Amino acid sequence: MTRAANDGPPRLFDVVIIGAGQAGVPLAHDLASAGRRVLLVERKHLGGSCVNFGCTPTKAALASAQVAHDARHAAEFGVRVGEVHVNFADVMERARRVSRESRQGLEASFDPGGDPALLRGHARLAGRGEHGVLVHVGDEVVEAPAIVLNTGTRSLVPDVEGLRDGPFLHAGNWLELDERPEHVVMLGGGYIGVEMSQFYRRVGARVTLVDRGEHLLGREDEDVSDALRGALENEGVEFRLASHVERIAHDAGAVRVHVTSGDRRDVLDASHVFVATGRRPNTDDLGLETLGVRVNEQGVIEVDERLSTSEPGVWAAGDVRGGPMFTHTAWDDYRVLASQLTGDGSRTTRRLVPYGVFTDPQLGRVGLSEREARDAGRAVRVARYDLNRNGKANELGRPDGFIKLLVDANDDLLLGAAVLASQGAELVHVYVDLMNADAPRAVLANAVHVHPTLSEAVQSVAREFDRDPQRS
């Protein structure tokens, strides 16, 4: 039963978590297991971005695209499969099913009337009450001494003339499309832009990716991002980098995208525009001002390394706290907060954060890029190993890509790695674990790895330094 805002005292909890994203759900269960009365408030679907339109369905869709790609290339392996037809509606239905099943698993983990309690609705902070912070959820008022904000992000839509005059695709609605687009103009060459470009291309659409930067994935070293661009170009993805979208005209279900690149002006005629130009935090309608919780100019909540906001008792987790925006970092935030709220408080956001880009080849990354290391004035040695030198990569027909490894020139400790390879996001974990263990390069170089595996290449790059001791 809901209680009107002015109808009796607020329901009391020990912790109210706003947003059932990647931190909120496990944290709710953990705190309840530790004996806290916990309320989790969600305005839409349990699982947030990752489960409902992000990681889960995009990787399911990319898996379909991989099957189509492999089928088209079957003859290279001596296998004839005939003409390959992609049923776009079936691809999308599969992605929706995988997403739905994941969400249903989360829903089944909450018992009506149990602890943690689940309340559906949009939550807003409403200042302080007698026992802690007041939170309005529709007509109901709840109160708790500890609040966790896990409200995530939504697509950042750039201020391009004409864009909003008609429909456009973005991370939040792409799953609704059932008809294969003819020509997608992808705005943005970050994580979403490159993954979704390869998806649409492999299911048969024409794709033109436009980015204002000169390189894809702006944080990466140029040799890495340019190699990925080359792989996508080989599949027919077209690029307009260092370009600016001046305006967009919607016309009877089609779109005309006016692009300038230096002195060159073009009009791209497309069926769809997909906006992948970054994310903005869901903090603008959260009542943060009622407590004075500090946010930066982009609306990102300011936190310390314990995920405490500027207001005592108010914590933030996941994308809404800025910094790396990944499911695994949001999930680790849950462990940081469990440590702060019921543990010894020792766990913090001082951590090594790897990430993957799930194109084919995949990019697995950890630590510093070469540019970051040199910009920071580090004495660094760099080695590169091309996958076409690895037996397994050739046997699998996946010789594209390379591994780049950075070590500290003084102590030979690993500083960072980029693995652009089939299964690169899996392979990078060897480096993650060595870096967390502060293990020197020799541990990897002297290990025995199974033959034939891609993991031999993970080791081979570490041995490259010994072939050329002067390498810097």
Ligand SMILES: Cc1cc2nc3c(=O)[nH]c(=O)nc-3n(C[C@H](O)[C@H](O)[C@H](O)COP(=O)(O)OP(=O)(O)OC[C@H]3O[C@@H](n4cnc5c(N)ncnc54)[C@H](O)[C@@H]3O)c2cc1C
């Ligand atoms: C297309 C796409 C692909 C991605 N792929 C990957 C990937 O492969 N790997 C990876 O690591 N990361 C990926 N990410 C990023 C990942 O999804 C996010 O980093 C992760 O979901 C962040 O989780 P979160 O808990 O911070 O927020 P979210 O998962 O966004 O959850 C926030 C929740 O809060 C709810 N909410 C917001 N405001 C309120 C309110 N006022 N009241 C009640 N509820 C509210 C929202 O409805 C939502 O359910 C991807 C993202 C996108 C968009």
Ligand SMILES: NC(=O)c1ccc[n+]([C@@H]2O[C@H](COP(=O)([O-])OP(=O)(O)OC[C@H]3O[C@@H](n4cnc5c(N)ncnc54)[C@H](O)[C@@H]3O)[C@@H](O)[C@H]2O)c1
């Ligand atoms: N594999 C993964 O882990 C994964 C996958 C998808 C998304 N994500 C998360 O989602 C977040 C958002 O991804 P994203 O790709 O939307 O953002 P992003 O910040 O990674 O990339 C945005 C890109 O858009 C470009 N851009 C911005 N404004 C533009 C404009 N007006 N015209 C042309 N280009 C423009 C930028 O130069 C940049 O390259 C990422 O930070 C990431 O953490 C992760």
